[in-house]
Amino acid sequence: MEKLLTLWYGSGVYNLTPGQAVMILVGMLLLYLAIAKKFEPLLLVPIGFGGILANIPEAGLALSALDQAIEVAKPAVLERIAGALGVALDPQASAEAWRELLKGVVEEEATADALRAGRDVAASVGYGDGMLYSFYKVAIASGIAPLIIFMGVGAMTDFGPLLANPRTLFLGAAAQFGIFATLFGAVGLSSLGVMDFSLNQAAAIGIIGGADGPTSIYVSSVLAPELLGAIAVAAYAYMALVPLIQPPIMRLLTSQKEREITMTQLRPVSKREKIAFPIAILLLVAFFLPDAAPLLGMFCFGNLMRECGVVERLSDTAQNALINIVTIILGLSVGSKLMADSFLAVETLGILSLGIVAFGIGTCAGVLMAKLLNVVSRVPINPLIGSAGVSAVPMAARVSNKVGLEANPHNFLLMHAMGPNVAGVIGSAVAAGVMIKYLG
Amino acid sequence: MQDMQLLEEGLSLMALGMGFVFVFLTLLVIVTTLMSKFIGRFFPEPVTPAVPTTRGRAASQASQNEDVMVAISAAVHRYRRRHRR
Numbered sequence: 001m002e003k004l005l006t007l008w009y010g011s012g013v014y015n016l017t018p019g020q021a022v023m024i025l026v027g028m029l030l031l032y033l034a035i036a037k038k039f040e041p042l043l044l045v046p047i048g049f050g051g052i053l054a055n056i057p058e059a060g061l062a063l064s065a066l067d068q069a070i071e072v073a074k075p076a077v078l079e080r081i082a083g084a085l086g087v088a089l090d091p092q093a094s095a096e097a098w099r100e101l102l103k104g105v106v107e108e109e110a111t112a113d114a115l116r117a118g119r120d121v122a123a124s125v126g127y128g129d130g131m132l133y134s135f136y137k138v139a140i141a142s143g144i145a146p147l148i149i150f151m152g153v154g155a156m157t158d159f160g161p162l163l164a165n166p167r168t169l170f171l172g173a174a175a176q177f178g179i180f181a182t183l184f185g186a187v188g189l190s191s192l193g194v195m196d197f198s199l200n201q202a203a204a205i206g207i208i209g210g211a212d213g214p215t216s217i218y219v220s221s222v223l224a225p226e227l228l229g230a231i232a233v234a235a236y237a238y239m240a241l242v243p244l245i246q247p248p249i250m251r252l253l254t255s256q257k258e259r260e261i262t263m264t265q266l267r268p269v270s271k272r273e274k275i276a277f278p279i280a281i282l283l284l285v286a287f288f289l290p291d292a293a294p295l296l297g298m299f300c301f302g303n304l305m306r307e308c309g310v311v312e313r314l315s316d317t318a319q320n321a322l323i324n325i326v327t328i329i330l331g332l333s334v335g336s337k338l339m340a341d342s343f344l345a346v347e348t349l350g351i352l353s354l355g356i357v358a359f360g361i362g363t364c365a366g367v368l369m370a371k372l373l374n375v376v377s378r379v380p381i382n383p384l385i386g387s388a389g390v391s392a393v394p395m396a397a398r399v400s401n402k403v404g405l406e407a408n409p410h411n412f413l414l415m416h417a418m419g420p421n422v423a424g425v426i427g428s429a430v431a432a433g434v435m436i437k438y439l440g
Numbered sequence: 441m442q443d444m445q446l447l448e449e450g451l452s453l454m455a456l457g458m459g460f461v462f463v464f465l466t467l468l469v470i471v472t473t474l475m476s477k478f479i480g481r482f483f484p485e486p487v488t489p490a491v492p493t494t495r496g497r498a499a500s501q502a503s504q505n506e507d508v509m510v511a512i513s514a515a516v517h518r519y520r521r522r523h524r525r
Contacts, residue, residue, distance in 0.1 A: 166472040173465040180454040187450030191443035199449055270485045273476050280471050288464060410523065423465070430464050434457045 015057035019340025027051035027338065030233070039240035043213065043331050047233065050335015054132055061130040062336035066115070068130065069122035070102045077125050078102065084117035085110050132336035135329055140221050140228070145330040146214035147298045152323030153214070153425070154302025155315050157393070159277050161419040164266035167373060168385070168416075172423025174369030175389030176431045178209030178362025182354050195350040200224050203435040205351050208235045209358025210428030211242070212391040217334065218295060219432045222440055229337030230348040234355035242395045245356065246363050246387050247403050253367045254383045259407035261374075261382040263416045271307070278303040281426065285433075291440070292433025299429065362390040366420065388417040391424040 008014055030048030034041040054062035060071060069077060075095045082089045082098070087105050089098050106115065129137070139145035162168060183206035190197045197205065204220035204227055216235040220228045238245065251259075278300035285296045305315040337343075370386030384404050388396040397417035404413040 163472060163476060166469045166476075169465045169469045169472075170462075173462050176461050177458060180458050183457075184450045184454045187446055191447045193443075199446060199453070202450060203453070269476075270479065272479050272483055272485065276475050276479060277472065280475050281468065284464065284467060284471060288467070289460070410520070426468070427461055427465060430461050431457055434460050435453075438453055438456065 010058065012057045017057065017340065019344050020055040020057055022344060023055040023338055023340045024052050026343070027055065027335070033237070033240075040236045042327055043236050043334075044240075046328055046331020047236070047335045047338070050132060050332035051229075051338035052335075053332070054336045054339050059130070062132040062136070062339055063130045064119070064133050065122040065127040065129050066106060066119045067103070069125065069127040070099055070106065073122075073125065073127070077121070080121050080125075081118050084121045085114045130336075132332060136333040136336045139326070139329045139333045140217065141225070143218060143221060143294065145326050145333065146218040146221070147294055148326045149214040149323055149330065150218075150295055150429075151298040151302035152318050152326075153393070154278070154299040155306045155319040157299075157303055157306075157422050157425070158418070159274060159303065159307075159422060160269045161266055161415050162422050163269045163273050163277060165416070165419050167377065167381075168419035169423040169426070170373060171366050171369050171386045171389040171420035172425075172427040173389075174386070175362045175366035175420070175424050176210065176427045177365035178358045178360070178390065179206045179428065179431050181361045182206040182209045182358035185357060186350070186354055189350060189354075195347060197347070197350070198224075200439050201227055203439055204231055205354050206358060207231075207428070207432060207435070208238065208351075208355040209362045210391055210424070210431060211235070211239055211359060211362065211396070212425060212428045213239060215295060215391075215428050215432050217330070219435060222436055226342060227347070227351065229334060229339075229343050230351045231355075232334040233338070234352050238355055238359050239392045239395065241356075242359075242390075242392050243399050243402075245359050246396065246399050249360055249363045250367055250384055250387050250400075250403050253364060254371070256407060258371070258374075258383050259404060260411065261380050262408070262411050263382055263385075263413065264379060266415060271309070274307040275304070278307070289430060289433045289437070291437040292429055295429040295432060296426065299425070359390065363387045366390065366424075370420075382411070382413055382416070385413055385417040385420055388421040389424045389427070391421065391428050393421050393425060394418065396424070397421040 027048045027050075030044050030051060033039040034044035034048060053059075058072065060068040063071065066081070069081060073081070075098070078095065078098050079089060082102060085102070085105055087102065089101070093101075106118070110118070183202045186195070186197045186202035186205050187199065189195045190202070200223040204216075204224040207216045207219045208231060210216065213232070213235050217228065217232050220231045224231075281296060282300045285292050285300075302315075302318050305311050305318060366386035366389035367383050368386070369389070370381055370383040374381045374383060382404060384400045384407075385397075388400045390396055397414055397420075400417035401412065401414040404411050
């Protein structure tokens with residue numbers, strides 16, 4: 001009988017907390033959205049599955065060795081850990097109270113040395129880092145995974161349309177207004193007392209408006225790792241929703257006549273220009289904004305590999321095999337941040353709603369900028385391509401094309417919209433660099 | 441008045457960030473335009489030499505096919521232009 005009870009006490013059902021149950025359902029919801037609704041399946045499948053794995057009771061896949069020991073170890077071990085951390089435990093209190101106390105200490109006040117000592121104790125009694133925790137440490141905490149993905153995106157990007165019409169870079173710049181407006185919105189919410197975001201957190205939330213998954217993950221891993229799960233989920237979910245969010249805003253801001261504007265054929269771009277362009281960006285970054293160097297450096301490197309034409313094999317690996325491998329690990333690592341105690345908070349709702357506002361404002365700013373350009377320049381510009389200034393390559397450009405075709409069935413805007421689209425990628429990486437420079 | 445300070449800091453980051461993004465991309469527009477002009481002027485793409493047409497019967501057959509292709513694409517082009525609006 002006693003053996004049976006031990007089995008029961010060790011089972012998932014007995015240990016499942018309500019929070020974990022909700023988070024497992026959230027993971028299932030993400031899987032449903034990815035599989036049945038085809039929302040960014042390449043990322044939401046690993047993220048959703050990682051989220052479920054991270055919330056399996058007692059398994060502690062997303063916890064470090066020390067957290068795991070505090071969570072499940074015997075009271076004798078807890079005493080040793082408390083000794084290592086330099087905390088006095090109240091002998092009258094229960095083991096549960098001790099666990100709570102130790103968790104608080106590890107999260108907030110413990111010094112780096114005390115944490116190392118605590119980790120040693122946990123390791124000596126046989127606790128190890130959880131699998132997802134190790135993935136997270138290697139892939140995201142080090143910043144590597146988003147950067148490698150950015151390299152792959154660079155290797156997939158064709159700057160031809162942008163080089164043929166460099167003014168579209170202004171559209172990519174204008175659409176970044178969404179990022180900063182959202183930052184201000186988040187700060188405003190916390191000064192009104194509705195939510196409680198620090199300036200760093202507000203900046204990380206704002207980056208969702210850049211509609212660029214790897215950039216959002218990179219920035220939040222630097223500025224606000226505690227919000228990473230919610231931010232990554234919001235960023236990818238809204239990128240999938242671009243075809244639903246953008247068209248109403250675009251129709252609202254433009255007249256039928258403006259939507260019908262046909263644009264002149266793009267001039268052909270020589271191979272040498274395409275080779276020189278990533279190097280030109282790199283030099284500008286080196287001179288003016290070294291903080292954007294990790295993101296834009298990898299992006300330019302990937303693009304140079306594509307355009308120079310002598311390293312086909314490397315370029316092929318960067319845009320296929322490597323980016324796929326890293327996507328799997330990145331997705332699982334983001335999933336590890338979907339733990340009940342950090343995800344199930346009012347802040348998450350705030351992030352989700354601010355994120356969608358960020359998208360909307362970015363789209364508006366891009367369209368308005370395109371209208372302005374149309375007024376001042378001799379060559380006509382269809383305002384619909386302005387909305388492609390939010391990165392989300394190539395989804396946003398396809399949306400511009402589709403709305404343009406509705407107005408005029410012979411007007412193909414896709415190539416014209418690719419210019420602001422890749423400009424948006426550069427713009428959001430620059431915005432990320434400014435944030436990191438200012439706050440990091 | 442911690443709140444006001446936070447708001448002010450948010451506002452200044454917004455102005456600074458947006459300003460910098462614009463300055464940087466304006467620079468990039470200028471650099472790109474100059475770079476394109478420079479390359480177009482001093483390092484133009486080598487012009488591919490025209491393929492010699494005298495290559496016997498098979499070649500004349502191929503060039504006939506090419507003529508047909510040219511005619512078709514011209515027609516398509518004209519059709520599209522007429523029906524654009």
